[in-house]
Amino acid sequence: MNVAIIIAGGSGHRMGQDIPKQFINVYDKPVIIYTLGGFQRHPQIDAIEVVCIDGWHDVLWAYAKQFNITKLKWVISGGVTGQESIRNGVFNLENKCLPDDIVIIHDGIRPLVDDTVLSDVIVKCQQYGNGVTSMPYNEQIFVVDDEISTVQYIPRETLRRVSTPQAYRFDLIDKGYHRAFEEKIGIYGSSYANTMMIELGERLYFAAGSDKNVKLTTKDDLELFKAYLKQEQDKWLK
Numbered sequence: 407m408n409v410a411i412i413i414a415g416g417s418g419h420r421m422g423q424d425i426p427k428q429f430i431n432v433y434d435k436p437v438i439i440y441t442l443g444g445f446q447r448h449p450q451i452d453a454i455e456v457v458c459i460d461g462w463h464d465v466l467w468a469y470a471k472q473f474n475i476t477k478l479k480w481v482i483s484g485g486v487t488g489q490e491s492i493r494n495g496v497f498n499l500e501n502k503c504l505p506d507d508i509v510i511i512h513d514g515i516r517p518l519v520d521d522t523v524l525s526d527v528i529v530k531c532q533q534y535g536n537g538v539t540s541m542p543y544n545e546q547i548f549v550v551d552d553e554i555s556t557v558q559y560i561p562r563e564t565l566r567r568v569s570t571p572q573a574y575r576f577d578l579i580d581k582g583y584h585r586a587f588e589e590k591i592g593i594y595g596s597s598y599a600n601t602m603m604i605e606l607g608e609r610l611y612f613a614a615g616s617d618k619n620v621k622l623t624t625k626d627d628l629e630l631f632k633a634y635l636k637q638e639q640d641k642w643l644k
């Protein structure tokens with residue numbers, strides 16, 4: 407079984423909106439429904455769990471019904487941090503998933519998940535035990551020295567930027583989150599499932615990413631999202 411864990415626990419202050427950004431309506435559909443739609447349509451996804459901001463669970467169930475997201479099986483509460491939210495999502499599946507099932511962790515505010523991207527993380531996970539969506543860098547990357555200047559760069563050929571979706575064999579990610587929270591490894595700051603697994607000593611495997619898989623953080627990102635929707639109306643606005 408392949409289960410999607412969609413992380414939608416954030417309040418989205420940076421977007422400057424009254425409502426959490428995953429619930430903002432774009433062309434009469436909330437952002438989270440675009441995200442869930444990608445998983446609903448993919449034939450290899452069996453079930454969806456959403457880790458959702460408190461106070462919005464009923465709204466989410468209502469939207470899922472309205473937009474026919476029939477694979478949605480569980481809506482649960484997030485934690486104070488992103489890592490606590492992902493942990494809650496993983497732990498809630500403990501009596502529902504088998505050890506070699508695959509969980510696909512994805513940010514609720516990345517609404518343009520291509521079929522091919524989802525397929526590739528699943529293939530990599532079947533092969534290696536995990537697969538993380540990634541893209542090469544096409545800018546030069548410099549290390550901050552004293553906040554206003556730099557004297558060092560990192561050759562971009564040695565870098566990949568990793569986003570979501572990220573797929574993990576259930577037993578490995580479940581064991582990882584237990585150990586991380588017990589031993590306080592890889593759970594602070596901007597840590598995520600991927601950085602935590604590295605800190606726990608695991609090797610991660612790259613899967614194909616997409617530039618379209620934008621994370622809606624600022625108002626400019628929202629404009630970019632709308633432009634992609636217009637460009638591919640048949641695909642996303644059905």
Ligand SMILES: C[C@](O)(CO)[C@H](O)COP(=O)(O)O
Binds near residue numbers: 598
């Ligand atoms: C995948 C990710 O970039 C971590 O590698 C993730 O999207 C980060 O999400 P956050 O909510 O901005 O921490």
